[in-house]
Amino acid sequence: MEFKTASTEFLLASMDRNSRKRSLDDDGDDDDDIGNPYEGDFIQPETPSEAAISRRHAARTIHARSGRRSMFVRKEMRGLKAYVTEYCATTTMHGFRYLAESRTSCERYFWLTLLLLAICVCGVLISRILLRFMSHPVIVSFSNKESPINTVPFPAVTICPMTKTKRSIFNFTQAIYDVMDGKDITEEQDNLGEYLTLLCHYSGRHFRESDLLDDDFLEQLDNVKLDISEFADNCWYLNNWHDRCEKFFWPIIVDEGICYTFNMLDKHHIFFDDVFFPKDFFNPQTQWNLSWTIDQGYTNRSIYAYPYRAYLPGYDNGLHIEFQQSSSELDYLCLDSIQGFSILLHAPHVVPQMKKHHIKVAFGDAVIATVQPNLIKTPDEVRKYHPDIRECYFTNEKVLLYFKQYSPENCRLECITNYTLEICGCVNFHMPRNKSTPICGLGKYFCMKKAERDLKYLELHNSLNVGKAAFFCDCRPACVHLKYEADHSQSNWHYDRLYFAKQRKEMNTS
Known part of the structure; x- marks a missing residue:
């Protein structure tokens, strides 16, 4: 009995290794008293380790947490669905209530598609507006309020005669003929011939070709120039007649030589002190107290404020000039066959460049110009944007080397000056310079060109490249800019008939 019992217990232990060891004695007797012969071959059941128990406990914990999280998510989704349904049912926006009502799936999908399409279209339009604002945050718009004409200065008027010298002092054409015929000319004629070749843009080479000009170059030109009193006979301004036009005009140096200007700022308000101009160029005979700036406008309400301003529009409130010149003083080898005058209207603080824009007045013509001032103002709030974004410079934002006030015209003149100095080692006669900077002679003519x-x-290359806003010179438009647009008409002026008619009237009266 004991053996069978032990054998049975052994089989049970072999089948279930994880069960605990049972007693071999059903009556509760101790196994040690029996002396089991198979005691050494008995396989003890394995006891679960602490790691296994820990893993089973962690699995039950994770499962419990996952269950609680899924219940929380389902609860939140039900709440969100309830909010969305309530919003769609109560909103006044068209189309949303059809999503909350008890309708077919086709109807709901239809309205949902329309709503999503509308949202996409709105998003595209908003993105376009945002990109436009980021690329062009500053928009130029016209003011709804008209400004009085006396808030802007009368335009500066620069007049350049086609005749550059008095033929009684130096005959440019005759000097060329003498050189072509092999005749001897004086050293002074040779110097003046070189100077006039630069001014007249004459293509022939009959005089000396110096690389650099002497410092007295402009002084010699000043000695042979035409005075304003020799070709401007009568002047009217604001319906007041003046027999001395030199009272309002003074000489300046531009790309066409020595010219005369009216209502322009003097050199102390345009150039820095180290910019050199000899004699009385850019310096009026009468010194006025400046009462206008491009940024602030007029600070003086006096009618004698400078620069002058027109108080009323109209033909009789402008500037009238009568030009007269002897035909014996004309020189057709200088410039072109159209003899007369070049006139340019510009802002008072801008140095004129006659080759860019001008009105040509030939002899025997009457020209009437109607001027429309355009003033662009930019509020100070725009200063916070970078110049690359707003695409303009304020007056004192970009510092120039020669000019006190920034303008695109002054910036371009300074740019070509610096570029010519770098390439040729000198500058053209009309360019701003320091006293130590040399003037290019006729030998550097092609280098300057x-x-x-x-x-x-x-x-041109930089302007055509997409994405390059700044040009080589970086002469952006001015944020505060004054420009004059002139619309002119032209007709014949029979001054000789008027002159003889007046003479006959005086003879009959006497």
Whole structure:
């Protein structure tokens, strides 16, 4: 009995290794008293380790947490669905209530598609507006309120005669004929011939070709120039007649030589003190107290404020000039066959460049110009944007080397000056310079033309490149800019008939 019992217990223990060891004695007797012969071959059941118990406990914990989380998510989704349903049912926006009502799935999908399409279209439009604002945050708009004409200055008027010298002092055409015929000319004639070749843009080479000009170059030109009193006979301003036009006009140096200007700021308000101009160029005979700036406008309410301003529009409130010149003083080898005058209207603080824009008045013509001032103002709030974004410079924001006030015209003149100095080692006679900077002579003529041409190509190339806003010179428009647009008409002026008619009337009266 004991053996069978032990054998039975052994089989049970072999089948279930994880069960605990049972007693071999059903009556509760101790196994040690029996002496089991198979005691050494008995396989003890394995006891679960603490790691296994820990893993089973962690699995039950994770499962419990996952269950609680899924219940929380389902609860939140039900709450969100209830909020969305309530919003769609009560909103006044068209189309949303059809999503909350008890309708077919086709109807709901239809209205949902329309709503999503509308949202996408709105998003595209908003993105376009945002991109436009980021690329062009500043918009130029016209003011709804008209400004009085006396808030802007009368335009500066620069007049350049086609005749550059008095033929009684130096005959440019005759000097060329003498050189072509092999005749001897004086050293002074040779110097003046070189100077006039630069001014008249004459293509022939009959005089000396110096690389650099002497410092007295402009002084010699000043000695042979035409005075304003020799071609401007009568002047009217604001319906007041003046027999001395030199009272309002003074000489300046531009790309066409020595010209005369009216209502322009003097050199102390345009250039820095180290910019050199000899004699009385850019310096009026009468010194006025400046009462106008491009940023602030007029600070003086006096009618004698400078620069002058027109108080009323109209033909009789402008500037009238009568030009007269002897036909014996004309020189057709200088410039072109159209003899007369070049006139440019510009802002008082801008140095004129006659080759860019001008009105040509030939002899025997009467020209009437109607001027429309355009003033662009930019509020100070725009200063916070970078110049690359607003695409303009304020007056004192970009510091120039020669000019006190920034303008695109002054910036371009300074740019071509610096570029010519770098390429040729000198500057053209009309360019601003320090006293130590040399003036290019006739020997550097083609170098100056090449520098001017190359700079134009550089600006054109950069302007055509997409994404390059700044040009080579970086002469952006001014944030506060004054420009005059002139619309002129032209007709014949029979001054000789008027003159003889007046003479006959005086003879009959006497």
